[in-house]
Amino acid sequence: MLIREATAGDWPVIWPFLRAIVAAGETYTYPRDLDEATAREMWMLTAPGRTVVAVDESGTVLGTAKMNPNHMGAAAHIAGASFMVDPQCGGRGVGRALGEYVLAWARAEGYRAMQFNAVVETNTGAVALWESLGFRIMTTLPEGFLHPTKGYVGLHIMYRQL
Template sequence: MKDIVIRPALESDFESIWTIFCTHIVSGESYVFTTATSREAGYQYWLGQGVRSFVAASAGGRVLGMYRLVPNQVGRGHHVANASFMVSPAAQGAGIGRMLGEHSLDQARSHGYLAMQFNHVVSTNGPAIGLWKKLGFSIVGTLPKAFRHKRLGYVDAYVMYQLLQDPDHWPTADDAPGV
């Protein structure tokens, strides 16, 4: 793990990001995107305006995984972060997801977010759910049959949430900084 660095994603990383992205959407097991998703839509999702994206890269520069960090909502919901993660199938099981998850929480805190929410964690994605629970997230809601799994049909999705700071120390609503 010491040979892996997490750094801001660069334009030059997009080919690797796109390859990992396509692998996940073709599987149809954990993301709402379909194979009809255009390359431009993928680019905007990972590297578009207002998106903070990071990659985990090997010492040789190979992208092993990535995440994006954005506000979960606009305006009065802007203090809650949202993040999406993908790890290359060739790198799964090596702790890359955990590294990215921990990094995203640090980044969210450093950018002034007060909480983080995942809107659509597929209930059959046990490794992701286990990781998010270990990193302090709780399932706060179940969306019945909200995901159309490629192999299993309609399955539930979870909303997962974590406070990043003690709410007793949050700024008042009128004093809250823009993130």
């Protein structure tokens, strides 16, 4: 698996799985009816942010991540990131590879820590992955997320020093 900078040509491949994940309403706080133009603007970052894709040996996009400063001013030393893995590519280590890549990027860019602002507590696979990469749940906002089938569930803030 190779992780490389996302290009404009990757967007037509990212958009279908990003749209499906967001529309499912189970893991992201984005509006479920997010339109393509808004999604592209939110996901395809420019400096100081960065967007990458994970591709297989044939160049097929398996997933994507965006990384950016999580805060401004005196808290600009904290990085943030978001991840989307094509559901058809789950279980192949794509999320872990992207997570490790993003942590290395943040260290190289001089960030002191990384914070995830909204990890849905019922997204147990993601929670376990982030914990295995050294993140801790700092707090959980009770009923912070309206899940389409489970109702109101907690929303974790996760953190890791670099």
